[in-house]
Amino acid sequence: MKTLNILTIALFMLCGFHTLQAQTETNDEEEGLSLNNSTIDDQFEYVLKKSGDFRGLDGKMYESVKRSNLLTLKAHTKDTLETIRKNLADTQTIVNTQAEEITNLKTNLSNTQETLDATNKEKNNITLFGMPMSKSSYNVLMWSVIGGLLALLLLFIYKFRNSNAVTKEAKKNLAEIEEEFDEHRRTALEREQKVRRQLQDEINKQKGS
Numbered sequence: 001m002k003t004l005n006i007l008t009i010a011l012f013m014l015c016g017f018h019t020l021q022a023q024t025e026t027n028d029e030e031e032g033l034s035l036n037n038s039t040i041d042d043q044f045e046y047v048l049k050k051s052g053d054f055r056g057l058d059g060k061m062y063e064s065v066k067r068s069n070l071l072t073l074k075a076h077t078k079d080t081l082e083t084i085r086k087n088l089a090d091t092q093t094i095v096n097t098q099a100e101e102i103t104n105l106k107t108n109l110s111n112t113q114e115t116l117d118a119t120n121k122e123k124n125n126i127t128l129f130g131m132p133m134s135k136s137s138y139n140v141l142m143w144s145v146i147g148g149l150l151a152l153l154l155l156f157i158y159k160f161r162n163s164n165a166v167t168k169e170a171k172k173n174l175a176e177i178e179e180e181f182d183e184h185r186r187t188a189l190e191r192e193q194k195v196r197r198q199l200q201d202e203i204n205k206q207k208g209s
Contacts (some may be wrong), residue, residue, distance in 0.1 A: 036072075040080055047073050 038046070047070065051063040062169070 040077060043073055043076055 047065055050069060109147045
């Protein structure tokens, strides 16, 4: 009978312990502490909270941790580390890919800049008689040529007008000379005719005497 009472008391204590443990785990989960659905920090907190104190043979106090909790924590920590390593590897791959893309973009940008510079240089340069020259030099040369041609044109006009005036003066002088020559010839002809008449009169006189 005494043994039965002891077993009954032990059974009640065991049930009470399990009930208290379940209630504690429920409270821990409500506080965010769990080995399955929480962060590594919370899992460590959970394991530490579940550790118990006992006195060793040397009289010192020690903390005991359930082996199953440690194994679970180890597995979760290992999984977390592997996930972190995988994320780091993926991140490094992304970084390498982006670095390669940046390098390609820099190369393309440099090539584009060179092409743009060459295009601007070609646009700003003009080939004249096979010799490249800038637009400013070409404009200076063209305006110089135009200025030279304009100066030659003005000089030609001036000389033409001067020559025209000289020609008119020469024609006028020639007309005057021709007029004087005609007058002189007419005078000489009249004088010759007069002399001939006088000579004929003298001849007639000589025949009459």
